[in-house]
Structure formats: structure tokens, C-alpha cells
Amino acid sequence: MLFMKASRLAAAGAVAATAVVVLSSPAFAHVTVQPEGAAAKGGYAVVDFKVPNERDDASTTKLEVNFPTDHPLASVMPEPVPGWKIEITKSKLAKPVEAHGKQLTEAVTKVTWTADGKGIEPGYFEKFPVSVGALPEDTDTLVFKALQTYSNKEVVRWIEEQKKGDEEPENPAPVLELAAASEDGHHGSSATDKAADPASAENASASTAAPADSSDTTARVLGVVGIVVGVVGVAYGVLAGRRRTAA
Template sequence: MNPTVKSRVLLTAATSVTALFALASPALAHVTVQPDGEAAKGGYATIGFKVPNERDDASTTKLEITFPAEQPLASVLPQPVPGWKAEVTKGKLDKPLKVHGSEITEAVTKVTWTADGKGIEPGFFQRFPLSVGQLPEDGDQLVFKALQTYSNKEVVRWIEVPQEGAEEPRFPAPVLALSEAADGHHGGTSGASDKAEDDAHAEDGKNAKNGEDAKDHASDASGSDTTARVLGVVGIVVGVAGVAFGVLAGRRRDTGARS
């Protein structure tokens, strides 16, 4: 191959690879949200926001997650994260929610985590878990917006909503996919309750069976003990009779010898 042509080919290949990595970098390192198990419509779920540090010279010191106003959540409980302080912000609802027969007039609008120490240092990531519910029964996803603040005051806004059929945006917002409720129940909580109830019934049945087995065992043991006592008494009687017979036989032999 001509040296000039070869150089052009190599240059083109290098440029393409560089461009590929440049486009892929944001996709590999953006803020994401995933459920612990599944997030079923109408139920409760534990979700976690995964936050990687993209900088080599700064640490992530703050994370703000904004909740969708059109799909309000009445219950949001953060799990303690060592080295971080969590703050839950609530706001009034334009239209009250009905949850378990009660009317809810406010919902969580934002959760903010602030580092007490070094935060997320270069080369590391951190998970921020939340217990959330009730999840909406309509719609297939929840779209959050995340602001990631670094120790050098830089703020990265992960707020671009991905569109179906389009390329992933440069700064995509975290999206939580919602699954269908199983067996007619709303979410994992109802299913978990039913499973717990079934387990409780199974445990009761097991305990009852163990009780019957124990009773039968005690009865068998009692019968065995009585039989052993009877045999013991019979043995003693037989032994005494044998000794008496032996003594009597000895006396007869002595008497016969004297005669």
C-alpha cells in the first residue's frame, strides 16, 4: 500500500475511534436510577440513584433529585448514607392524592444529599437509596432530574429527557422503568404481604404438625416408659423367685446329704 494512503487510513481510523469514545463517555458516566428488585405500578419500591464521579481533579459534594410534578409521590424515605446528609423537600399538590383511603395534600418535590466529608472522590461512585410510593398506576416510567455539584463549584445538569427512537442526549435525566403489577396486585408490597401471610400460614401449619408429632412422641415415650417399668417389675419378681428357688433347692440337698 502507498505510504500516503496508509497514513490517511490510519488517521481516519484514529479519528473515528476518538469520536466514538467522546460520544460514549457521557453515556457511561451519567446519573442513573434502578429499582432494588422491581418497581411495579401502584406499589412501593426501593430505588437507588447511582452517581459516578467524572472529574479527575474534583469530588462530587452534592446531589439534588427533582421529582416529576405530574406524577407525585406521597411517601419518600431516604436510607442513611455514611458521610452524607439527606434533606426531603415537600410541596402542596394542586390536586390531592388518595392513598389507602386517606387524602394527601402534599408530596415530595426534591431530595438533596450534601456531603459531610470528602464526598465522591475521583475514580469512585456512590449509591443513594430511597423507599418510594405509591408509584403511579398509569404510565410506564418516572423521569427525574438530577443536579450534580462538584467541589470546584461546577454543576452538571442531568435533565434532558430521552426520547423513544432518538439518540441518547448528552446529559440524560435518570429514568425509572415501571413494571406491570403481578397477579392483580398493585406493586410489590401487596404481593409481599400475601407472601408473608402465606408464609405465616405455612409456619402455623408446620408448628401445628410439629405439635402433633411432639404429642405423639410424648405418648409413645410414655407408653414405652410404662412398658419398661412393668418389665422391670416382672424381672425383679422373676429374679426373687429364682433366688428363693435356689435357696430352697440348696436346703433340700443339704437335708438329703445328712440323711
């Protein structure tokens, strides 16, 4: 009886787990944007546009990302991605914007990646890194509307903005969450800043190597002590046995 109850519970759990996977899987298939490290207000950051392939019979061959014009970015520099051509579109702003003491009349409004090979095949995703800044200080988020084109000419428009209190839309636009600037006046640092500093990398490797060496030495010492204690214990047991026999 208990075995049957356990079997039923296991089966119910398996069904529930399957349902969770099926229901939640579309949420992981959106085009998204995430910073490498911190995207602090007023600073610069490297952000990755992550593009998964949602189709079983077509490849993603093009990505168009529209940059916000209500909070234009003075600097937008894509990182080269093997197998993709990059086109940067600049446009005149309808209304000049004051950004960090500079009057912006023109800004990057779109970056387009076009595959010159197979693109993103079914079952894979690709990241498209872009260095951006200076990030605005008067908003908590930046919305990047994106278009994803497949090899069968299908276009998925990731342009729907999330409204507070509503459910997530079917095709949500990528949203970058901005962190607060640090109290010491610095605006955070991106992953590329650390990678570009050889001294930092050397110090980091040294600091991570030290504990490993120390733990190895400790392990060896404890191992030797354990062997010695074991030998002494065996010898004591043998002597005690002989004494009992002699008695």
C-alpha cells in the first residue's frame, strides 16, 4: 500500500515538474539584455544582447536593436562578433538633449547584426556585446526594442513594454536595469576595465592560487599525521593482545 502511494506521489511530481518546464520555457526564449558587471547610472558598461533561436526549422540571420531616443547614449560601440556584419545607424534627435554637460543633437538609434554565414542555428543562442555610456541618471531602466529575423523570412518583434501590475507581454522588449552610482562618486566598472588591467589580473590569480596551495599543504600534513596515528594504534593493539595471551 505504501509502495503504491509513493509511486503515485512520484508520478504526480513528475507531471508537475514537466508542466513547470513546459510553462516556463518560453520565458527563457526572449531576446534579453544584461550588463557584464554593473550598469551604474552616469557610468559606462558593456551589455550583452542575448538572442536564442526559438525555431526548429530556421536560423536567426538578423538582429536589429533600437536604442532609446528619450535617453540617448553618447557612446555606443559594438564588439565584433565572428560570422556577423555590424551596421550602426545614427539619427538626428527631434529635440536636443543635455547629457553630462553636452548638448546631444545626434545619437545612435539602431545597431543591426546580419549573419554572413549560418547565423544562430536551432538549439543555440548568441550574445552580442555593446559598450554603452554614459548611462542616464534620471531613470532606472532603458528599453531596447528589437527585431529578430529568421532564415525563412519570419520576423519576431520584441517591442512590447511591460506595464506595472500587468502580466508579462508575449513579446517583451529587452530592458536594462540601471544600478545606483556608488557613494564615492565612481560610477562602477565594467568587466572590460578589469580585463584590461594586467596588474589586477595578476593579483587576482595570485590571491586565488594562495588558498589552494595552503589547503594542499594542510591536507598533506594531516595525511601524514593520520598515517602515524594509525601505525601507533595498530602497534598498541598488537602489544595489548600479546600481554593478554601471556597472562
